[in-house]
Amino acid sequence: MAVILDGREYSNIALDQVAEKVQALKKNGITPGLAVILVGDDPASQTYVRSKGKACDRVGIYSRTLILASDTTQAQLEKQIADLNRDDRIDGILLQLPLPAHLDEQHALSCIAPEKDVDGFHALNAGRLMLSLDGVLPCTPKGIIFMLKQAEIPIEGEHAVVVGRSNIVGKPAALLLLQENATVTICHSRTQDLKALTRQADILVAAVGKPKLITEDMIKPGAAVIDVGINRANGRLVGDVDFENVSKVAGYISPVPGGVGLMTVAMLMDNVVGLASRNRA
Numbered sequence: 001m002a003v004i005l006d007g008r009e010y011s012n013i014a015l016d017q018v019a020e021k022v023q024a025l026k027k028n029g030i031t032p033g034l035a036v037i038l039v040g041d042d043p044a045s046q047t048y049v050r051s052k053g054k055a056c057d058r059v060g061i062y063s064r065t066l067i068l069a070s071d072t073t074q075a076q077l078e079k080q081i082a083d084l085n086r087d088d089r090i091d092g093i094l095l096q097l098p099l100p101a102h103l104d105e106q107h108a109l110s111c112i113a114p115e116k117d118v119d120g121f122h123a124l125n126a127g128r129l130m131l132s133l134d135g136v137l138p139c140t141p142k143g144i145i146f147m148l149k150q151a152e153i154p155i156e157g158e159h160a161v162v163v164g165r166s167n168i169v170g171k172p173a174a175l176l177l178l179q180e181n182a183t184v185t186i187c188h189s190r191t192q193d194l195k196a197l198t199r200q201a202d203i204l205v206a207a208v209g210k211p212k213l214i215t216e217d218m219i220k221p222g223a224a225v226i227d228v229g230i231n232r233a234n235g236r237l238v239g240d241v242d243f244e245n246v247s248k249v250a251g252y253i254s255p256v257p258g259g260v261g262l263m264t265v266a267m268l269m270d271n272v273v274g275l276a277s278r279n280r281a
């Protein structure tokens with residue numbers, strides 16, 4: 001049976017480290033601040049926003065949540081972002097995605113000042129990652145690397161297969177694994193013979209959004225399987241991996257819930273502190 005990669009344990013380690021950094025900043029009169037903008041009333045987004053607020057409380061970060069009506073216009077949203085860009089108490093601005101369909105996500109993200117872009121989704125920070133320059137790293141991919149390192153799973157020279165190529169998870173996860181000297185394959189909806197590729201993975205990252213897409217016949221025995229997916233099926237949360245059967249073949253597996261999602265929140269806290277240190281200390 002696979003070793004469970006316990007997101008609670010690893011995120012607690014990360015959060016304790018963040019809390020120490022916050023204390024050090026507070027001694028210098030700096031309280032890191034996060035603003036979260038939520039547009040509309042999507043229940044899943046509301047849950048994520050609440051968990052981010054709780055994490056801020058736990059580590060001592062000042063947080064503010066702006067809830068905007070679902071018919072908010074692009075101009076109104078961007079005005080809120082502009083105000084936060086000028087707000088000295090706020091080090092990081094997070095725009096909770098997805099936005100309602102009438103809003104232009106990419107344009108709104110580009111309005112966040114790059115030095116307050118806590119998710120690392122601004123083109124400037126995405127470009128810095130591409131060039132392996134210092135910058136803000138997207139929270140979920142950063143959390144995956146943190147988890148692999150905590151579990152002492154080797155990355156260098158290993159074959160990492162990332163299923164999914166979104167700008168927020170798949171692509172940055174592939175780039176970070178590459179930076180760690182893995183040999184990286186990226187798969188997506190047009191990939192032919194997905195199984196032939198996933199079976200070669202020493203590290204398999206599933207970031208698709210399809211329950212049980214990854215089955216045990218797609219796994220190399222002993223592989224580390226990182227399940228990023230968050231899907232609602234029959235009223236409960238499941239990942240992209242058929243956990244019950246894949247855990248009989250894999251060497252390591254992250255559960256859903258209780259895996260990568262917790263790492264994402266912890267890395268968000270780390271990014272707020274990183275921005276406060278960089279821009280104010």
Ligand code: NDP
Nearest residue numbers: 140164165166169188189207208209228229230260261264
């Ligand atoms: P997107 O929908 O943006 O991307 C999904 C990717 O999966 C696309 O690249 C798509 O390919 C690919 N894909 C779709 N179907 C298949 C298939 N049959 N075989 C192979 N690849 C396929 O999703 P996100 O990256 O934003 O999110 C992925 C999942 O991760 C979701 O469940 C989301 O809820 C979850 N998530 C979890 C987080 C966490 O903290 N745990 C954080 C963020 C997201 P193509 O590009 O060709 O369309």
